[in-house]
Every structure is written in structure tokens, then in C-alpha cells.
Amino acid sequence: MKRVRSLPIIILTILSSLFSLAAYADESGPIVIRFSHVSNDGSPKGKGALLLQKLVKERLGDKVVIEVHGNSELFNDTDGLEALRRNEIQLMAPSLSKFRAYTDELQIFDLPFLFDDLAAVDKFQSRPKGRQLLLSMVKQGIVGLAYWHNGMKQLSANKPLTTPEEAAGLNFRIQNSDVLKAQFAAIKANSVVLPYSAMSKALADGQVQGAENPWANFDEQNLQSVQPYLTETNHGVLDYMLVTNSEFWYDIPFEIRSQLEGIIAEVTYQVNQTAAGETLRHRENIANSGKTEIISLSDEQRAAWRQSMQPVWQEFSDQIGKRLIRSAQAAN
Ligand code: LMR
16 A cells, blocks of 8 residues: 555656756756866876866766866865865865864874885775775765875975984974874974965975975975975875765766766776876986985884884874774785
8 A cells, every 4th residue: 555655756756856867967057066176287186187077078078067176276175175065166186184174084094104005005995994984974065986096105304304303393294184293293393284285385484394295296396496305204195085065966867977986987097007107207206306315214214213103093093993993904
């Protein structure tokens, strides 16, 4: 009985969703997706955004248009995420350190010396625990669509840093992350939270004397001109989560959304496949610039940095979750 009575409702629902699909794609014109980010076109994220725009134009041109706004032209990451929640923009790829206001768990990616290399990061992100984290902000209206790699972070400063003691008292520019703040406090250095777009000037003006960046960002921001020393610490990772507004995303008709998700998977593959090569290319640019000396650490020297930053794990293990940390370690 119950089933028979609800049948017309089911038919109505199917008809109305078919109607809304047609209306969305045809009558209201293409769906416009504004992709806002803080990087240059030549960076891993900038290239990913442009490839996404190109493939969507080629395959879904009459139904979807991606507008790309790079270089913090619209928003920095913190303001951008709030704009995304208000659906003023629909795509972003902030670094994983930028989600502090929305979830505790993503802080895992900031723990110093957690991942041995980018391959381990990739493995963790691909496993069920890593995939689950893409949905860790759904209650806040943010859904993760993919992880995009940039690379492992290196420390730079206005003086050579071989031991953690040499960093004491320096001001380092950091992203807005409690873990990163604790990381620098552990080596008795200070941290100053600044948007990406303000980093280069703050280093030039002397507001901060050091920073932590993957090779690509150091080179793309031309930090060679303001940081004479870079220590190859590989102490952390800077990767991205491609995110969208969940209500907007699930309102896109199923067929179009599936095609978009297919294209995103292709772009993600491309961005992540080329990350290691891009890192090498940027490292070479920096080495060849003749402006920044690259300092390599012996195993013992690197172990000393690791040991001095290790207390940070203890401090954040309850917030992040011990099991999650163990599963990340298992990816090494
Ligand atoms: C940063 O603020 O350092 C990074 O988030 C920049 C980036 O690559 O997005």
C-alpha cells in the first residue's frame, strides 16, 4: 500500500529532476564556476587550474565555463574560503594548512617530519583514511574533490641554517596554522602569519627573516632575491585540496557533475604526475640563480632538526587523532 501511494511522488521527483537538468544546462546558460587561487600561472596549482579550464571548455563548453582568477586577484586563501562558503566563488585549491577554521584533522599534514617524501604523502592521500579527509568539512559547506601536489617544504633565511639552534630568535613567515606556529616555537623561533601575497615583501622589508616553502613556490615567488640561504630540510609538505561549495556542487545536474568529476580526475593525475619533475626544475633554477646558496644536511644534522620539532606531535595528537597519525606514518 505504502509503495503504491508513493509511486506518483517518485515519478514527479524524476520528472522534476529531468526538467531541472534541462533548465540548468539550456535555459539559464552555462554554469559558471569561478576558480580563485593565490599562485602564478606557472606554479603547479596555476597550471592545474588552467588545464581544468581548457579541458572543460573543450568537452563541456556549452554547459560549463570555468573562470580562473589567480595571483590572489580576488581573494587570499582565508577570505577566499569564506567567499566559497557564500558561493561567491566555487573552486579553490588552498594548501592543506589553510583549513584550520573548519577541521582539526587536516592539521595532520602540517606535522613536521611526518612524511618521508612526496610518495608517502601520495600513498596516504590515496588510502581510505586520506580519502575520508576530503569530506571532513562537509558540515561547514566545503567538500574536497581532490588532492593536488606541490612538494616538500624547505627552510630559508637571511643566514645559513644548519642546526636548529641557528634559527632561534628569527621571525619566520608562516601560513595560518597552529601546528606551524608550534613547529617554530619548538626551535625557539618566532612565527608571523602572513598571506602568501605578502611574503616576498615582508622578507625584503625585514619584517621576517625566514620562510618555509616548497621549491616551486620559492622559485615562482623569486625568493632568490630576498633569501640568500635555503636549507634542504624536507621537513614538511605543502599540498593542496581542490575544494568547492557542497550545496553548489550537488545542485549541478548529475550528468554534468559526473563529467566534471572525470575531468578533475584527469587534471589531478596530470598535476600529481608532474610534481616531482617540477620540483627538480625549480630546484635547478634556484641553484643556477647564483643568489641563494642551497645547504644540504647530513643524516645526523637532519635528525637534529627532526628531534627538536618532534614535541609538536605530542601537542596535537589528541586534536588530530592518534590513529590517523599512525596511518599516515604507515605510508612511509
Ligand atoms: C602559502 O600560503 O604559502 C601557500 O598556501 C601558497 C600556495 O602555494 O598556495
